[in-house]
Amino acid sequence: MAMASVNNWSEGLSDEALEIQSMAKAFADKELAPYMTEWDINETYPLDALRKMAQLGFGATSSAAPVLSRHDAAVGFEALATGCVSTTAFITVHNMAVWIIDTFANDTLRERYIPHLATFDKVASYCLTEPGAGSDAGNLATSAVKKGDHYILNGSKAFISGGGDSDVYVVMCRTGGPGPKGISCIVVEKGTPGLSFGKKEKKVGWNSQPTRAVIFEDCAVPVTNLVGKEGQGFSMAMQALNGGRINVSACSLGGAHAALEAAIEHTNIRKQFGKPLADNQSIQFKLAEMATSLVASRLMVRYAAKQLDGKTPAAGAWAAMAKLQATDKCFEIANEAIQLHGGYGYLKDYKVQQYMRDLRVHQILEGTNQIMRLVIAREMLK
Amino acid sequence: MYARRGFVLAVSSEMSLRVLVPVKRVVDYAVKIRVVGGKVDTANVKHSMNPFDEIAVEEAVRLKEKKTAAEVIALTVGPAKSQETLRTALAMGADNAVHIEVPEGQEIQPLQVAKLLRAYVEKEKPGLVILGKQAIDDDAGQTGQLLAGLLNWPQATFASKIEFADAAKKILVTREIDGGLETVEAPLPAIVTADLRLNEPRYATLPNIMKAKKKPLTKITPADLGVDITPSIDVLSVSEPPKRVGGKKVESVDELVDKLKNEAGVI
Numbered sequence: 186m187a188m189a190s191v192n193n194w195s196e197g198l199s200d201e202a203l204e205i206q207s208m209a210k211a212f213a214d215k216e217l218a219p220y221m222t223e224w225d226i227n228e229t230y231p232l233d234a235l236r237k238m239a240q241l242g243f244g245a246t247s248s249a250a251p252v253l254s255r256h257d258a259a260v261g262f263e264a265l266a267t268g269c270v271s272t273t274a275f276i277t278v279h280n281m282a283v284w285i286i287d288t289f290a291n292d293t294l295r296e297r298y299i300p301h302l303a304t305f306d307k308v309a310s311y312c313l314t315e316p317g318a319g320s321d322a323g324n325l326a327t328s329a330v331k332k333g334d335h336y337i338l339n340g341s342k343a344f345i346s347g348g349g350d351s352d353v354y355v356v357m358c359r360t361g362g363p364g365p366k367g368i369s370c371i372v373v374e375k376g377t378p379g380l381s382f383g384k385k386e387k388k389v390g391w392n393s394q395p396t397r398a399v400i401f402e403d404c405a406v407p408v409t410n411l412v413g414k415e416g417q418g419f420s421m422a423m424q425a426l427n428g429g430r431i432n433v434s435a436c437s438l439g440g441a442h443a444a445l446e447a448a449i450e451h452t453n454i455r456k457q458f459g460k461p462l463a464d465n466q467s468i469q470f471k472l473a474e475m476a477t478s479l480v481a482s483r484l485m486v487r488y489a490a491k492q493l494d495g496k497t498p499a500a501g502a503w504a505a506m507a508k509l510q511a512t513d514k515c516f517e518i519a520n521e522a523i524q525l526h527g528g529y530g531y532l533k534d535y536k537v538q539q540y541m542r543d544l545r546v547h548q549i550l551e552g553t554n555q556i557m558r559l560v561i562a563r564e565m566l567k
Numbered sequence: 568m569y570a571r572r573g574f575v576l577a578v579s580s581e582m583s584l585r586v587l588v589p590v591k592r593v594v595d596y597a598v599k600i601r602v603v604g605g606k607v608d609t610a611n612v613k614h615s616m617n618p619f620d621e622i623a624v625e626e627a628v629r630l631k632e633k634k635t636a637a638e639v640i641a642l643t644v645g646p647a648k649s650q651e652t653l654r655t656a657l658a659m660g661a662d663n664a665v666h667i668e669v670p671e672g673q674e675i676q677p678l679q680v681a682k683l684l685r686a687y688v689e690k691e692k693p694g695l696v697i698l699g700k701q702a703i704d705d706d707a708g709q710t711g712q713l714l715a716g717l718l719n720w721p722q723a724t725f726a727s728k729i730e731f732a733d734a735a736k737k738i739l740v741t742r743e744i745d746g747g748l749e750t751v752e753a754p755l756p757a758i759v760t761a762d763l764r765l766n767e768p769r770y771a772t773l774p775n776i777m778k779a780k781k782k783p784l785t786k787i788t789p790a791d792l793g794v795d796i797t798p799s800i801d802v803l804s805v806s807e808p809p810k811r812v813g814g815k816k817v818e819s820v821d822e823l824v825d826k827l828k829n830e831a832g833v834i
Contacts, residue, residue: 208776
C-alpha cells in the first residue's frame, strides 16, 4: 500500500539514507515480518535473523568502519522495526554496549571484542539497572572491589536484555564511593566463575529477546577489563543512552508506521453500515491525528539524531525530548490502530496488537519517560 | 595471466571481461497500480529496480567475485530519478555507472533503448551484456533480443544458469523454456537475459551503500550517442483490468459450455 505523500518517510532523505531505508525495508519485509508473530508467541530468539542483520552492517553501526551517522542508523532501524520491533530493538541495545567498548575501552579490549560483536558472532548486553536502582541508577549497588589483579564483583542486575544468552556483559559497578562518581564500567564474559543468571522473564512484549537478571557472586574479573578509568562508568552509561534513546525511538517509529499502514488498509476494506470504515469522518479524523503524530515524532527523532551527530552540547536533551515524544506517541498510534481494527485487533492473528505490546516498554526503558522530563527540564533551567 | 605468442602478450579474456548490466527504474512490484487520466499513476508511488535487473546485477557481481569478470558497469536510460537505480546497482557491487539521461516524462521504448545500448556497446566494447528478461511495468521482454539483433551478437534469453567455458571465451547458458530446460552455447561477446531462478539477489550491505557514492557515475545524452529516441509505437489506450465479479455455479457441463460461449464469449 502506497503511503500518502504526507506520511512519506523518505521525504528529505539523502541518496545514501534512501538506499539504506530501501534495503532495510526489503530486509524487514522478507526476513522479519513473516516471522514476527511466531517469534512473539514462541518466545524464539532469532539468532539467524540477527546475524543476517549484523552481516549487513547493523551489528555495530556506530563502531565498525565505515561508521554510519546516527541519523542514517535511525532511518535504518526505523525501517527494520516495521518487520519486528522486538528483534530490531534488541540489536540496538547490543549496538549500545558495543559503542561503549569502542568509544571508551583501550585498543586491547576493542580488538578483542569489536570484530566478534560487529558480526553478532558474539552478543553484548548493557548492564546498568538493578532491583534497587532503576531511575536512581546513580545509586547502584553492584560492587567491584580490587584484589590484586582482579575486581571482585558482587550484586545483581535486573531486566537485562540478552541476559543469560549474551557472551559479553558491559557492567556498571561501584569501584569507589557513593553516587555516580564511584561507578566504573567493566566487561565481564559469560562463563566467568561467579556469574550466573536469573530465570527468563515472562514479558508482555519484546518476546523475541530473552530478559534475565544477571547475578555476580564473588565474580573475579581481570582489572584489564576495566573500560576507560575508574569513576567514568556512569558518564559512559549516560552517553551511551543518548544513542540508545534515538535508536529505541526509531524502533517506535517503525512499529507505529506499520500499525498505521495496517489501520489504513483495514479501514478501507472493512465495511459497516454499507460503507468502508474510512468513509466515516470520525475514522478519517483519527487517521489524520495518527499520521500527524507520527510525522511529528519522526521529525523530532531525525533532528535529535542530527544533533547527536553534530555533537551539539544539548544533544542529550534533544534525544530525551525525541524519546519522550516518539515512544509515547507511537504507542498511542499502535493502540489506536487496534481500536480501528475492532475485534480483529485483539486477535494475535493480527499484528497490530504485537506492535502495541512491543512499543509499550519503550516508554519505560532506556530512561523512563518521567526521567526524560527531568533531563529536558534540567537543560531548560540551566 | 599472460600467454606469450611470439612478440605479442595476450591477456586471457578471464581477466579483462567487462560486463554491462542495463537496469530500469520501475514502479515497485508491491504497489497497487492505478490508471489515472489514461496513464499508469506513477506520482508519489514507490519505485525500485526492476526485479529481473536486480538478478542481472547480482549475477554480474558474482562473476566479478569469481574473478571471471574484471568490471561491472551498470547503465540506465531514464530521467533524473533513474539515478537511484544506478546507486542501488553500485551498492550491490557494480564498479561504475552510466546514466543516459532523458527528459522527465519522455516515453522510452525497448527499440530505442536497444539502439542506445548498441551505441554504448560499440563505443565501450563490453564482452557480455546481462539484462533482466523483461521489465515489470511494460512486460515487453524485447530489449535484450533487439540489442542482440542490432549488434548481430548471439543471445541466450531466460537464463537460469550461466557457466563459462574455454577460458571464458564461451558461455553455456541453461534456459527455462516451455518444454523444460535447454542449454545453449555461445561465444563471447554475447547477450544474456536473466530469469527468476538465475540467483537470489543480495541485500546491499551498509558499508557497500556508503562506498557507492565514491564510485564513478557518468551522465550522457542520447544525442551524445547519436540516437533518436522518438517512440516508434503509439500507445492507444491504457485501462485497468475489469473489476472482479462474483462467480456463478452451474448444474451441468452443457450449461457451462453455454455460458462460456454465450455469456463470457470466450469460446
